[in-house]
Amino acid sequence: MNERSFMVAINIRRFDIVRLGKKDKYHRILDAAVKVFAKQGFFQSTISQIAKQAGVADGTIYLYFKNKDDILFQFFSFKTKQVFEGFREEVDKADNAIDKLRNLIRRHLYEFQRDRNMAIVYQTETHQNNRLAEAQIKEMSKMYLDIVLEIVEFGQEEGSMRRDLYMGLVKRVIIGSVDEVINTWIHSGGKYDLVSMVDPLVELFIKGVGVNHSPSTE
C-alpha cells in the first residue's frame, strides 16, 4: 500500500547509442590524441592541442584519461593491441608456412595502411625508451615474435623452410624488414599502396637475394 509502481518505457534508437555513448567521446579524444602525437610526437604534444583537436575542453580529457601518459598507455593497450590480436586468426587461416607468413604480413601492412596515424605513433613510440607503455609494447612485440617463430618452425616441419636457421635472427629479419617497409611508406607521405609489398617481400624472405646454387648443398 505504501508502494507505488512506475512503469517506464525507454526507447533508445541505435542512433542515440552511437552518438551519445561515453565511448564516443573517449574515442574522439583518443583519435585526436593519436593524430596530434603522429604529427608532433608525444612529448611535443600538449593536452590543449589534443583537446582542441577533439573539440572538447582541456578538463574533459581528464574524465576519460588519468593523465597525459595514460593516453599513450591506452593507445597501446586497446587501439594497437586489438590490431595485433587480429594477426593470430589471419595466420590460422592458412595451412602452410609461406601462406601463413604472407597472411601475417599482409594483415600487418593492411592495418597500418588503414590507420596511418596509428602507424606513425606505433613506429615512433615503440622505438623510444618509453617507460610509459613499456609493458604493453613488450607484450605485443613478444606476441609478434612468437607468431613468426611458430610459422618458421611449422615451415621447417612441413619441409618448406631450412632447418639450419638461427631462429633469433630470422625473427628479427622479418620484423625489421616489415618495420622498415612501413617506415619508408610513412616518410614518403603514404602515397603508394603498402599492401602490394607483401608478395615481393615474402619472396625475398624465402629465396634471398643470392642466385640459386644448383643441386642442394650449401
Added chain:
Amino acid sequence: MNERSFMVAINIRRFDIVRLGKKDKYHRILDAAVKVFAKQGFFQSTISQIAKQAGVADGTIYLYFKNKDDILFQFFSFKTKQVFEGFREEVDKADNAIDKLRNLIRRHLYEFQRDRNMAIVYQTETHQNNRLAEAQIKEMSKMYLDIVLEIVEFGQEEGSMRRDLYMGLVKRVIIGSVDEVINTWIHSGGKYDLVSMVDPLVELFIKGVGVNHSPSTE
C-alpha cells in the same frame, strides 16, 4: 675596518690550459649529452642534466651549442655522420658483392657496439618525426641506401645476385634487419657480441629461409 682583503694565489700550469681547451669541452658536452639522451630520450633530458654530466655550468653549454636542439643536430652532423662515412671505405676493401655487404654490416655493428650510447640515440631519434635533424638523418639514410643499392647492383653484374629483384625492397630488408638486430641488442642490455651476427645475417640475406629448389633456374 669594514673591509677585508683576501690575497689569493692561483697557479695554472700549461697542462691545465690545454686540457680545458675549447675542442675538449665541446666533446665533453656532446658525449655527456649523448649519454643523457640515451638514458632518457631527447625531450626528457634537461640542459642541467647534461651540464652536470659534462662537469660544466649550464650556461657554458650555450658557448658551444646554439640551443638544446643544436646538440642533437651536431650529434647527427658530426658524431654519427663520421661513422657512416667510414662505411664507404669498408665496402671498397672487398672485391665481390657478398663480401662488400658483409664488410658494410660488420662495420655498422662494430661501430654501434663500440659506442652504445650513440647507438641508442641514433636508433631512437632516427625513428622520430624530429624536424630537428631531419636533413642530416635523410642524408645519412640516403648514403646508406645508396651503398646497399650499389652493392646489390654490383652483385647482379658479377652474377652472385638475382636480377629479378625489387631493389627498393631489398634495400629496406637489409637496413631494417640490421636495425632490428641492433635494437634487440640494445634492449637486451648489450650483453652479447653484436658483431658475431654478421655472418649468419648475410647468409640469410643471400639464401633466404626457403629450402633449395632443385635444379638451377629460379
Added chain:
Amino acid sequence: MNERSFMVAINIRRFDIVRLGKKDKYHRILDAAVKVFAKQGFFQSTISQIAKQAGVADGTIYLYFKNKDDILFQFFSFKTKQVFEGFREEVDKADNAIDKLRNLIRRHLYEFQRDRNMAIVYQTETHQNNRLAEAQIKEMSKMYLDIVLEIVEFGQEEGSMRRDLYMGLVKRVIIGSVDEVINTWIHSGGKYDLVSMVDPLVELFIKGVGVNHSPSTE
C-alpha cells in the same frame, strides 16, 4: 528495428520518499561537509568529496547552497550559532556567578564533545582570517564575550569576584583557556572525557595558581 524498448519497474516505498525530503538532504550535505572539512580543512576539501560523503551528486549541492563558501557560512549561521544560543539559558539557570560560569563552560565542552567534527571545524576556521564567515564568527564571539563579561560583573556585585579586574583580560583568559582545552582534546583524538574538565578549570579561574596570602592585601 533500430529501436529497443526497455520496460523498467521501479518500486518506491513511502519511507524512501520521506527519507529523501528536502530538509533532510540539506542537513545530510551540511553534515557531510563538516565531516570533510574537519578532516582536511576547508580549502583542501572539494565539492566532489562532500557530495560523495553526502551520497548526492555534485550538482545537487548547488540546489541547497549558493557555492562552496556558503556551506561554511551556513555552518556558522545555523549549526554553530544554535549551539551558542543554548549557552544563554544555561547561564540563566544558575543564580551565582561561579555556577553561571561553570554552567557555561560545561555546556560548551558538552556540545563540542558531542559533535567532534563541528568542534574541529569551529576551532580551525575560527582562527583563520576567513572573510567567508567573518560576520557570523564575530557575532558568536561577541555573544560569548558578553556573557562572560556579564557573569563576572554579576560576580563582582555579589561579592564573589574581585573588583580590581581588567575585564578585557578576564574574558580572554576564560575563553582562551576553554579554547585550548578543547584543542588539546581534539588533537588527542578525543580519547578522554572533556566535560570532566569543568570543575578544575573553574576552580583555577577563581583561585589562580598562587598560594593564598592570609589576610587581605597582596
Added chain:
Amino acid sequence: MNERSFMVAINIRRFDIVRLGKKDKYHRILDAAVKVFAKQGFFQSTISQIAKQAGVADGTIYLYFKNKDDILFQFFSFKTKQVFEGFREEVDKADNAIDKLRNLIRRHLYEFQRDRNMAIVYQTETHQNNRLAEAQIKEMSKMYLDIVLEIVEFGQEEGSMRRDLYMGLVKRVIIGSVDEVINTWIHSGGKYDLVSMVDPLVELFIKGVGVNHSPSTE
C-alpha cells in the same frame, strides 16, 4: 716556466656581504611569503603573489624552496623556532617562578608584537590540521608546554604556587590565555601595546578572579 701566478686581491666590504648573500634573497622571499600568508592564508596565497611581493620571478622561488609547502615548513623550522628558542634564556634570567612566568610571557608578546605577520601566520596555521609543518609545530608546542610545566613545578617547590594543581590544565590555561590575548590584538589591527598585558595577565594567573578567602585553607 710553464706556470703562471696570479695574485688576486679581493676586497669585500661588509655591506656587500649583507646585500648580496644568498641569504638575502632567501629571506626576502620568506618575508614576502609570510606577509602574503598573513593576509590571505596559506591556501589562498599563490606563488605569483609571493614572487611579486618579493620582487622576484615566480621561478626564482624554487631556487630557494622545494615547493609551496616548503615555504611554510621553513617558516616554522627557522623563523618561528628561533623565536621559541629565545624563550628558554628569558626564563633562566629570573630566579623565582612568578618572574620566570612573567619573563616568558613578556618575551612571547614582545616577539609576536615585533613581527605581526609572523604572529598572524603562526596563530592561523598552528590551529590547522596542517600536515605540512606538523612536526615543527608539535615540537615548538611541546617546548613551550615543558617550560610552563617547569616553571609551575619550580613555583610549587619554592612555595609560591599551590601544590594541588592539575598540571595539564594549568599549562593549557596559561598557553590558551596568551594565545587569545595575541589573537585579540591581531584582530584589533595591532593598535595597542601588547607587551603591557603581561603584568595584569600574570596577576590573573596567580590570584584568579575570586575574592580572597581570609585565613588560609580553602
Added chain:
DNA sequence: AATGAATGAGCGTTCATTCAT
C-alpha cells in the same frame, strides 16, 4: 671563457560551477 642565479613562458592538472537531460 665560464659561471649559475634569475627569468618567465608554457604546461599538466584540478576543481568550483553550470546546464542539458
Added chain:
DNA sequence: GATGAATGAACGCTCATTCAT
C-alpha cells in the same frame, strides 16, 4: 528536483635561455 558530464580559469611547477659578474 537531481544528476554528473563538461567546462575553462587558475595554479604549481619546470626548464631552456640569458646575462651580470
